[in-house]
Amino acid sequence: MKIPDPTTLVVFAWLADRYIPAGKLRVFGRQAEFWYGDHFRQYGYALDPIKLPLTSEVFTAEGLQGDLGVLGDALPDSWGRYLIKRQYHQSLSDLQILSLDASRQRMGGLFFSCELDDSPVDNTHDLKWMHQFSRWLTDKSNDFPERMELGSSAGGAKPKCLIQIDEIEWIVKFQPANEPVNKPAIEHGTLKLAEACGIPVPDNRLIDLPDKRQALLVKRFDRDRKKPLHYMSGQTLCGVLFNDAGQVINDTRSYLILADALSKMSTAPQTDRVDLFRRIVFNILVNNHDDHAKNHGVVRSLDGKWRLSKAFDLVAGEGGSRDLAMIIGPEGGQATFNNLLQSVDSFGLSRREAIDEIMAMVENIQNWKQLFLASGVSKNTINEIAWAIQASIDVSGL
Numbered sequence: 505m506k507i508p509d510p511t512t513l514v515v516f517a518w519l520a521d522r523y524i525p526a527g528k529l530r531v532f533g534r535q536a537e538f539w540y541g542d543h544f545r546q547y548g549y550a551l552d553p554i555k556l557p558l559t560s561e562v563f564t565a566e567g568l569q570g571d572l573g574v575l576g577d578a579l580p581d582s583w584g585r586y587l588i589k590r591q592y593h594q595s596l597s598d599l600q601i602l603s604l605d606a607s608r609q610r611m612g613g614l615f616f617s618c619e620l621d622d623s624p625v626d627n628t629h630d631l632k633w634m635h636q637f638s639r640w641l642t643d644k645s646n647d648f649p650e651r652m653e654l655g656s657s658a659g660g661a662k663p664k665c666l667i668q669i670d671e672i673e674w675i676v677k678f679q680p681a682n683e684p685v686n687k688p689a690i691e692h693g694t695l696k697l698a699e700a701c702g703i704p705v706p707d708n709r710l711i712d713l714p715d716k717r718q719a720l721l722v723k724r725f726d727r728d729r730k731k732p733l734h735y736m737s738g739q740t741l742c743g744v745l746f747n748d749a750g751q752v753i754n755d756t757r758s759y760l761i762l763a764d765a766l767s768k769m770s771t772a773p774q775t776d777r778v779d780l781f782r783r784i785v786f787n788i789l790v791n792n793h794d795d796h797a798k799n800h801g802v803v804r805s806l807d808g809k810w811r812l813s814k815a816f817d818l819v820a821g822e823g824g825s826r827d828l829a830m831i832i833g834p835e836g837g838q839a840t841f842n843n844l845l846q847s848v849d850s851f852g853l854s855r856r857e858a859i860d861e862i863m864a865m866v867e868n869i870q871n872w873k874q875l876f877l878a879s880g881v882s883k884n885t886i887n888e889i890a891w892a893i894q895a896s897i898d899v900s901g902l
């Protein structure tokens with residue numbers, strides 16, 4: 505299939521009640537440039553208030569990272585790239601990928617096109633479509649489900665799709681192939697536990713699939729009654745850079761840098777910094793070490809307020825490393841409260857307040873088993889994950 509190979513795209517952003525051209529993105533070789541259009545500069549908003557202020561400047565970066573990371577956030581991660589490979593049997597440029605997903609379902613509040621006069625297609629999927637998709641997941645020799653969006657903007661590595669039920673948009677997360685443990689159930693239990701610990705999480709529910717597996721429905725926080733909300737990842741906020749091989753070349757994957765960015769751009773900086781601190785405490789307590797920079801982000805409300813997004817992708821026992829995925833203190837990502845307590849200033853907390861937060865959360869996770877059971881997680885799955893949840897940790901010496 506011949507796919508257009510543009511060097512320049514129009515970047516559309518949702519404003520008031522429609523997508524309007526915000527600026528242009530040009531990529532040549534490793535270089536990328538973005539500049540705002542005059543109209544958007546006058547009536548729109550900064551797509552990244554820290555790195556892309558509303559000026560007439562031409563912003564440049566190596567690819568869609570660094571200063572242009574908010575545009576790179578609109579690209580898929582490994583799951584979406586896998587789907588693209590299955591659909592097109594060829595590797596595509598970033599601009600090709602961005603222009604392929606021209607659906608109203610696409611993540612965040614941006615949309616990309618070669619044309620100045622364009623709008624996304626309304627091809628939302630429903631539960632029936634999702635069942636077809638889940639059948640394809642278990643037997644990929646079948647054809648792709650009909651009306652599969654071209655490309656996929658939904659990030660992350662696990663199998664997923666986007667659907668709408670009763671006018672509400674959801675991400676559906678499936679159990680990865682060859683995964684013996686019921687990950688959707690563990691994620692559901694972990695999100696319920698986080699909520700019980702005072703961490704805001706999206707509405708989420710477990711559903712049974714025809715093949716006896718379960719999937720997790722997570723309500724999208726990048727929508728306000730179907731209107732798209734602009735989103736920026738923690739990776740962009742931290743200014744993470746990659747080399748050609750996809751390896752990180754600067755160590756800015758840090759909760760402390762994230763907290764600093766929240767101080768600058770959140771409309772409730774103190775609430776958001778404490779919320780971020782709680783997420784670290786929670787991740788330590790449930791051994792979620794997959795808390796990488798793309799598993800955090802900020803959302804811009806329709807009235808222009810940037811806030812830390814609700815917490816997502818919280819999975820007890822997840823991640824291969826013994827450390828957290830981002831720096832929390834002088835010992836890097838070492839998942840200990842002693843490490844974290846040396847950075848309390850970054851979160852606007854005194855040491856005493858931070859210790860009180862930790863103790864309250866240890867108290868709150870005591871009933872985790874009952875909570876998981878009440879959330880529909882089986883006893884088997886609970887036994888398999890019990891090692892990860894540190895309910896008996898001794899924090900009296902902090």
Ligand SMILES: Nc1ncnc2c1ncn2[C@@H]1O[C@H](COP(=O)(O)OP(=O)(O)OP(=O)(O)O)[C@@H](O)[C@H]1O
Pocket residue numbers: 583611658659660661662663675706722723724725726794798799801816817
């Ligand atoms: N409830 C939500 N609303 C809006 N966007 C979301 C939501 N949950 C996740 N996302 C976005 O979708 C991306 C993928 O979701 P998620 O992190 O849950 O998938 P994953 O495959 O488990 O990721 P990973 O590769 O980190 O394990 C996130 O990085 C985030 O940008």
Ligand SMILES: [Mg+2]
Pocket residue numbers: 660661798799817
């Ligand atoms: Mg993720």
